[in-house]
Amino acid sequence: MKRRTFLRHAGTLAAMPLVAPSWPEPFSRAASAPLHVNGARLNAWLTSFDAIGRTPTGINRVAYSAADLAGRAFTQQLLRDAGFTPRVDTAGNIYARLEGLDRARPPILIGSHIDSVTDGGNFDGPVGSFGAIEVARTLREQNRRLRHPLDVVIWQNEEGGTTGSKIAVGEITDADLAKVARSGTTIRDGIGIIGGDVSRLGEAVKKKGDIACYIELHIEQGGLLEQASTTIGVVQGIVGLRWFEITVTGFSNHAGATPMDQRQDAMLAAAKFTVAVNDAVRAQPGRQVATVGRMVVSPNTTNVIPGQVLLTVDLRDLDQQKIEQFTTVFERLAREIGAATNTTFSFKRLTDSRPAISDPRVMGWIETSATALGLSSQRMPSGAGHDAQEIAHIAPMAMIFIPSVGGISHSPREFSRAADIAHGADVLLNAVVAADAQMAASPTAPTSRTGRL
Numbered sequence: 001m002k003r004r005t006f007l008r009h010a011g012t013l014a015a016m017p018l019v020a021p022s023w024p025e026p027f028s029r030a031a032s033a034p035l036h037v038n039g040a041r042l043n044a045w046l047t048s049f050d051a052i053g054r055t056p057t058g059i060n061r062v063a064y065s066a067a068d069l070a071g072r073a074f075t076q077q078l079l080r081d082a083g084f085t086p087r088v089d090t091a092g093n094i095y096a097r098l099e100g101l102d103r104a105r106p107p108i109l110i111g112s113h114i115d116s117v118t119d120g121g122n123f124d125g126p127v128g129s130f131g132a133i134e135v136a137r138t139l140r141e142q143n144r145r146l147r148h149p150l151d152v153v154i155w156q157n158e159e160g161g162t163t164g165s166k167i168a169v170g171e172i173t174d175a176d177l178a179k180v181a182r183s184g185t186t187i188r189d190g191i192g193i194i195g196g197d198v199s200r201l202g203e204a205v206k207k208k209g210d211i212a213c214y215i216e217l218h219i220e221q222g223g224l225l226e227q228a229s230t231t232i233g234v235v236q237g238i239v240g241l242r243w244f245e246i247t248v249t250g251f252s253n254h255a256g257a258t259p260m261d262q263r264q265d266a267m268l269a270a271a272k273f274t275v276a277v278n279d280a281v282r283a284q285p286g287r288q289v290a291t292v293g294r295m296v297v298s299p300n301t302t303n304v305i306p307g308q309v310l311l312t313v314d315l316r317d318l319d320q321q322k323i324e325q326f327t328t329v330f331e332r333l334a335r336e337i338g339a340a341t342n343t344t345f346s347f348k349r350l351t352d353s354r355p356a357i358s359d360p361r362v363m364g365w366i367e368t369s370a371t372a373l374g375l376s377s378q379r380m381p382s383g384a385g386h387d388a389q390e391i392a393h394i395a396p397m398a399m400i401f402i403p404s405v406g407g408i409s410h411s412p413r414e415f416s417r418a419a420d421i422a423h424g425a426d427v428l429l430n431a432v433v434a435a436d437a438q439m440a441a442s443p444t445a446p447t448s449r450t451g452r453l
């Protein structure tokens with residue numbers, strides 16, 4: 001179906017009563033009253049999980065470590081306890097299925113990851129992973145049959161570069177597999193350690209049409225929701241990212257004998273550039289961010305004028321055009337500062353990932369679910385990377401954010417309130433039910449959107 005036809009059809013749907021007479025009974029009940037997960041059970045799982053990989057400096061459940069293996073075993077047991085049969089695919093991702101009334105339909109996919117960064121917290125990943133398990137368990141316990149199968153997925157090694165979801169969309173490279181993970185093993189070997197088979201990765205790849213839609217619940221990892229006293233973030237997309245490595249070249253000379261007006265101070269130029277980047281990004285409205293996060297000064301000695309500085313810039317926005325525009329601005333600033341300080345700037349791109357844009361229909365299902373539950377919500381971009389950005393290549397996706405207290409994440413001080421976690425899972429549950437009903441009524445699923453704005 002062409003997009004315009006689809007939109008017209010969607011408009012007709014919106015004008016129709018919510019409950020079509022031919023729909024099974026569970027949908028009519030769902031449409032009238034929002035469903036609830038067992039929030040206490042979900043939070044108890046998270047509390048138990050906190051012991052796995054807990055060290056004096058934080059949670060250390062880095063991919064392929066003993067703690068990661070223990071976490072995966074714990075998670076598979078949760079699935080078994082819920083009446084599901086977990087399956088590890090050749091990539092090492094864990095899946096479990098709640099069968100739908102129509103087995104021919106592609107599944108609705110929900111989940112997240114359980115691996116952590118070094119010295120991280122217990123909420124980044126597990127909230128969405130266990131939230132998805134709780135949603136599937138609730139549907140099963142309440143005997144609510146969806147038309148679509150519902151797959152729960154636990155992606156492996158999200159923190160090491162969205163490895164599991166990258167494999168799932170066929171985007172992994174040999175260079176990725178050769179990378180050494182935080183646990184000290186290569187990703188290639190790690191896949192074997194967690195029960196995958198690197199020689200059969202193709203079997204883990206999904207293509208367009210294989211997933212009806214993907215919804216991921218996650219902590220915000222920033223402070224916007226808390227500052228706005230909003231419970232639910234409806235994620236508009238995951239920002240695109242561009243990393244520059246910039247070499248500023250001047251001339252090393254004696255710090256005592258060289259007059260101030262005859263210097264070619266690469267450090268001074270780098271400092272001016274750092275301030276200029278910050279000013280330029282803040283001068284425009286929008287949520288673009290840029291960070292000079294690293295500097296390597298040469299010769300880095302007290303009594304020598306720095307001859308060279310290597311610095312990095314991390315630039316992110318939801319709009320690819322803005323990333324291009326700020327790239328031009330940074331290059332112009334570098335030329336101007338170089339001319340004023342008698343130094344030269346050379347730019348190298350280290351990383352380039354395009355924005356992954358959420359599907360408007362999936363965002364709508366999240367929003368209406370939050371409203372039906374009496375929860376406040378706001379649309380927002382995700383500044384951090386997530387597995388959802390990979391799945392956006394092949395399926396319509398959106399994410400649900402809940403507040404991070406103090407906006408802190410990737411830290412042992414990472415914390416989300418039990419009530420917010422339960423609310424997030426409630427929204428996920430109702431969004432799944434809405435997605436199932438709406439997509440069952442529409443002959444064509446929404447299209448995946450990535451890198452387009």
Ligand SMILES: [Zn+2]
Pocket residue numbers: 113124125158218386
């Ligand atoms: Zn995460």
